Amino acid sequence: MYGARVSILIGVVASLIVLIIGSIYGAVSGLLGGKIDFVMMRLVELIYSVPDVLIVLLLQVVLQTPLQSWFDSSNIALVKSLATMGVGIVSIFITFALLYWVGMARIIRGQVLMLKKQEFVTAAVVLGAPNKRIIKRHLLPNCIGQLVITTCLQIPAAIFLESFLSFLGLGISAPMASLGSMCADAIQTITVYPYRLLFPAILLSLLVLSLNLVGDGLRDALDPRLKK
Secondary structure: OHHHHHHHHHHHHHHHHHHHHHHHHHHHHHHHOHHHHHHHHHHHHHHHHOOHHHHHHHHHHHHHHHHHHHHHHOOOHHHHHHHHHOHHHHHHHHHHHHHOOHHHHHHHHHHHHHHOOOHHHHHHHHOOOOHHHHHHHHHHHHHHHHHHHHHHHHHHHHHHHHHHHHHOOOOOOOOOOOHHHHHHHHHOOOOOOOHHHHHHHHHHHHHHHHHHHHHHHHHHHHOHHHOO
16 A cells, blocks of 8 residues: 555656646647747657657666755755655656656647637737737646546556666665565565565556546547547
């Protein structure tokens, strides 16, 4: 139960990071259009072309020492609170903030490209509304269905990535524990205590499966294109 709590917390926070960065980036790119949109989308394609697993592993290794030094030397309250979470969790959040928002950005950009041709957006532009207000009041509220669906589907992906990294020893470290780190610790005694590996592995599988089913259900309920 404790390991599942940590894994779910990481999945939710990482998905919120992806939601914030991806939605703002995609909305700005779709609304401005032109050369700005072209440059921003080329950056997205560049990040897409990079092998995810390789970059994630490199970032986890590279960020460990600088983050630990920062936590040890800083007296800021926010940094101290991050230090209590551990270097592994913070580095996972940084990894998601750098790499995993591109899918959200492309989805929101596509929605914004359709919405900005609607009459209510044209009226807001004619009345002199700034781009920030148009994005906040008109575009993102009308993308709420896609935002909810993509965020829910991102949670199991984040949980699986955290478990994968923790299993390799690059994620959660003692005294904290997640489902991935529990599976890694159980490997050493698998012949004597097989249930130590079996229980967290089953729970991880059921957790990822159930969250994916919830995301698929929300997509079927909120996407009008899938309704007959």
